[in-house]
Amino acid sequence: MTRIKRRRRTKISLFASSFRGAHSRLTRTITQQRIRALVSAHRDRDRKKRDFRRLWITRINAVIRGMGVSYSYSRLINNLYKKQLLLNRKILAQIAISNKNCLYMISNEIIK
Amino acid sequence: MALLCASTSAIFSSSSSSERPSFASLKRTIPSNQSSFLGFFPVVALSKPSSARTTTLSFSKRDFRVCCQDLSLVPENQRWMFEESEADGPDIWNNTWYPKAKDHINTEKPWYVVDATDKILGRLASTIAVHIRGKNLPTYTPSDDMGAFVIVVNAEKVAVSGKKRTQKLYRRHSGRPGGMKVETFNQLQQRIPERIVEHAVRGMLPKGRLGRALFNHLKVYKGPDHPHEAQKPIELPIRDKRVQKQR
Numbered sequence: 001m002t003r004i005k006r007r008r009r010t011k012i013s014l015f016a017s018s019f020r021g022a023h024s025r026l027t028r029t030i031t032q033q034r035i036r037a038l039v040s041a042h043r044d045r046d047r048k049k050r051d052f053r054r055l056w057i058t059r060i061n062a063v064i065r066g067m068g069v070s071y072s073y074s075r076l077i078n079n080l081y082k083k084q085l086l087l088n089r090k091i092l093a094q095i096a097i098s099n100k101n102c103l104y105m106i107s108n109e110i111i112k
Numbered sequence: 113m114a115l116l117c118a119s120t121s122a123i124f125s126s127s128s129s130s131e132r133p134s135f136a137s138l139k140r141t142i143p144s145n146q147s148s149f150l151g152f153f154p155v156v157a158l159s160k161p162s163s164a165r166t167t168t169l170s171f172s173k174r175d176f177r178v179c180c181q182d183l184s185l186v187p188e189n190q191r192w193m194f195e196e197s198e199a200d201g202p203d204i205w206n207n208t209w210y211p212k213a214k215d216h217i218n219t220e221k222p223w224y225v226v227d228a229t230d231k232i233l234g235r236l237a238s239t240i241a242v243h244i245r246g247k248n249l250p251t252y253t254p255s256d257d258m259g260a261f262v263i264v265v266n267a268e269k270v271a272v273s274g275k276k277r278t279q280k281l282y283r284r285h286s287g288r289p290g291g292m293k294v295e296t297f298n299q300l301q302q303r304i305p306e307r308i309v310e311h312a313v314r315g316m317l318p319k320g321r322l323g324r325a326l327f328n329h330l331k332v333y334k335g336p337d338h339p340h341e342a343q344k345p346i347e348l349p350i351r352d353k354r355v356q357k358q359r
Contacts, residue, residue: 058254
């Protein structure tokens with residue numbers, strides 16, 4: 001009856017085949033580490049959305065503060081909503097990196 | 113959506129005629145959704161970045177293209193939005209930019225110099241920390257060191273307001289019981305004046321491996337000169353209006 005155990009465990013160890021050290025070699029540790037890895041992945045799928053939004057906001061803030069005294073991300077977003085511009089933070093951040101002047105033009109337009 | 117199109121197209125129609133599109137717009141058209149919705153994206157293609165920008169970032173205008181899977185997927189009437197030459201390259205609309213190793217080489221980072229004479233300690237340290245961490249750059253990444261180097265000269269002349277000169281305490285502990293040593297601002301300034309600015313900036317940098325590495329990008333000197341002339345440091349732009357001590 002060893003073959004049943006072996007079949008189950010090889011399936012699990014396939015998942016952990018790229019782990020470091022004992023985490024890919026010892027069967028009990030493999031089972032545990034697989035569970036932890038899956039839990040992390042599940043939790044971080046939601047976290048990823050939060051993390052990226054934070055990163056975009058920080059990057060936009062960095063560029064916008066260079067625009068003038070007391071202009072900040074919060075005022076930019078307020079102006080965006082007042083002018084009903086539907087750009088989201090991801091696009092704004094990518095514009096900020098690739099083409100800073102474009103972002104300045106956008107913010108100048110919506111300040112008015 | 114109509115308001116979006118109208119406002120953005122009105123903004124950029126004037127500049128579009130003269131500017132060459134720098135990179136292609138909408139990357140991906142969902143084949144099922146055959147609308148000819150322009151949206152924001154053509155607008156982005158129309159403004160040319162200033163030439164100064166391309167020198168500071170490692171990726172040139174040519175690299176920063178849109179990776180289109182296949183131009184044949186794009187319906188005929190929308191193919192004008194894409195440029196043939198820019199159909200390969202990193203996809204900027206679906207992947208957030210993350211720095212590669214060549215984007216933060218230490219030898220190509222800018223160096224700033226700031227004279228600390230009669231500048232308020234905390235306000236100066238705050239600006240320095242922002243520049244060292246790279247939080248004024250659009251390429252800011254929390255996990256990588258994208259900041260610049262900062263040189264502080266005349267560190268012994270840094271100013272504090274109020275009675276801090278005699279009342280601000282700097283504490284350190286040797287680890288043994290009863291081993292706490294306390295010094296006032298004045299005493300420390302006579303003993304090791306660089307440590308005051310270093311202590312202030314270190315408190316404003318992140319604490320951790322990256323923070324400790326960032327701290328090494330701060331160079332503080334006592335007198336008016338510094339040994340980093342070869343790095344051609346430029347003046348640190350300070351935006352805080354109250355950093356200069358009022359006499």
